[in-house]
Amino acid sequence: MVKIDWEKLTFAFMPTKSNIRFHYADGKWSEGELTSSYDITLSVAANVMHYGQAAFEGGKAFRCKDGKVRAFRPDENGKRLNSSARRLLMPEFPVEKFVEAVKTVVADNAEYVPPYGTGGSLYIRPVMFGTTPQIGVAPSKEYELVIMVMPVGAYYKGGIKPVDALVARDFDRAAPLGTGNIKAAGNYAASLLSSKHAHDNNCAVALFLDPATRTYIDEFGTSNFLAIDKNGNYVTSESQSILPSITNKSLMTVAADLGLKVERRKVRVEELADFTEVAACGTAVVITPVGRIFDGDKVYDYHLTEIGPVLRKLYDRMTGIQYGEVEDTHNWTVECC
Ligand SMILES: *Cc1c(COP(=O)(O)O)cnc(C)c1O
Numbered sequence: 001m002v003k004i005d006w007e008k009l010t011f012a013f014m015p016t017k018s019n020i021r022f023h024y025a026d027g028k029w030s031e032g033e034l035t036s037s038y039d040i041t042l043s044v045a046a047n048v049m050h051y052g053q054a055a056f057e058g059g060k061a062f063r064c065k066d067g068k069v070r071a072f073r074p075d076e077n078g079k080r081l082n083s084s085a086r087r088l089l090m091p092e093f094p095v096e097k098f099v100e101a102v103k104t105v106v107a108d109n110a111e112y113v114p115p116y117g118t119g120g121s122l123y124i125r126p127v128m129f130g131t132t133p134q135i136g137v138a139p140s141k142e143y144e145l146v147i148m149v150m151p152v153g154a155y156y157k158g159g160i161k162p163v164d165a166l167v168a169r170d171f172d173r174a175a176p177l178g179t180g181n182i183k184a185a186g187n188y189a190a191s192l193l194s195s196k197h198a199h200d201n202n203c204a205v206a207l208f209l210d211p212a213t214r215t216y217i218d219e220f221g222t223s224n225f226l227a228i229d230k231n232g233n234y235v236t237s238e239s240q241s242i243l244p245s246i247t248n249k250s251l252m253t254v255a256a257d258l259g260l261k262v263e264r265r266k267v268r269v270e271e272l273a274d275f276t277e278v279a280a281c282g283t284a285v286v287i288t289p290v291g292r293i294f295d296g297d298k299v300y301d302y303h304l305t306e307i308g309p310v311l312r313k314l315y316d317r318m319t320g321i322q323y324g325e326v327e328d329t330h331n332w333t334v335e336c337c
Contacts, residue, residue, distance in 0.1 A: 002111050006118040009153030011284065016112045016149055020105040024091050024143035032101050034108055040144065047130035047140035054129035054185035055084035058283045059246075061106045061122040061149075061336055063113045064324030070333040071124065072322050074102040076246045081126060084182035089139040090128055098126075099334060105147050107337035112151045116323065119154025123284075129185075155285045160307040160315070162291030163204035165220065165280075167269070168194040169296070172211035173218060173241070180211070180218070180241030188222075195221050205280060207293060209269060210239055217267045223282035224248040225267070227275040228310045233261040235275070247281045247318075253330060254317045260310070272300040277308035287315045 018034040047053045057080060061071040078098030085092050102124060106113070114120025126147040130140025171194050174180025179187055191206070198206040198221075207225065210216040217237050219225050224245040226236045234255040236248055252262045272278065272293055278300075280288040289307040293300040302308070307315060320326030321333070 019148040022145040043133035045133035052186040057126040059124040123152045162289040162304040166198040166203035167295035168206040173208035176212040220280040223280035228277040
């Protein structure tokens with residue numbers, strides 16, 4: 001068994017036993033190969049180095065109450081990877097083959113899945129990129145798909161702490177009809193400066209507005225925006241420049257299951273004054289409550305010291321399904337080992 005202090009795990013990179021790799025050449029994907037190496041040999045002229053033809057994904061597998069390890073909605077990651085691939089002219093990867101690959105690499109790294117009860121999980125990080133050496137701007141002919149995994153710890157040790165957010169008015173996260181709705185590597189390089197600006201202002205996250213008019217709320221740097229309004233409804237942004245979060249999609253279903261009304265619509269920035277609870281949602285943390293949002297001289301303060309009551313219920317139900325404590329009525333989880 002590997003020796004890991006599960007309680008001290010963070011979100012830092014950690015090599016594990018293996019990652020699985022697929023190579024695309026001559027119009028087809030190879031069979032997967034497990035390797036213990038984290039190195040690749042790549043020409044400095046490779047497409048990805050200059051033109052950033054690359055997309056990634058993020059998912060998780062959990063050690064459940066019954067001891068089994070299950071991945072959460074890996075098919076959704078596979079489908080979203082293909083929507084990124086289509087937009088970036090990369091070859092699609094069959095979703096069934098993707099789910100099998102996730103099962104294989106998770107099972108091979110079973111000893112790295114944090115034990116049930118520690119709040120940890122196995123993070124799954126697929127990345128696809130163009131490897132053909134070329135200087136002309138054109139899609140690559142060859143590609144690599146690597147799926148890595150690594151154990152990550154509970155984000156919240158001793159209570160779910162709210163974070164502050166800064167409305168980004170320096171740069172937008174994406175162009176209006178650009179690549180904001182795919183997990184393209186380049187989006188993240190371009191968002192680093194706004195995130196740094198947020199950090200420099202003691203805010204954990206940047207909140208981006210719609211790039212066309214800066215009137216509506218898009219999403220946080222790496223997570224979707226959601227809020228609970230005065231009537232207890234679940235409100236989340238509808239926009240063509242946000243990433244379709246699998247966590248948000250799942251939370252909307254869970255919210256409906258719990259009897260909440262779900263509103264997916266354009267959300268004006270000024271509405272921040274009317275919400276009772278605001279949060280960021282994504283795979284890494286599920287739900288991060290937002291305590292305050294700064295926008296120039298304006299401060300929206302939700303007077304939180306802990307996660308709010310409605311979001312708490314959603315959080316508990318989601319993590320309950322992921323850890324096999326609550327019945328998985330939607331068949332979201334996939335047994336790996
Ligand atoms: C990955 C990501 C999210 C969250 O998506 P999940 O599928 O819930 O993890 C939200 N916004 C951006 C920009 C992302 O990259």
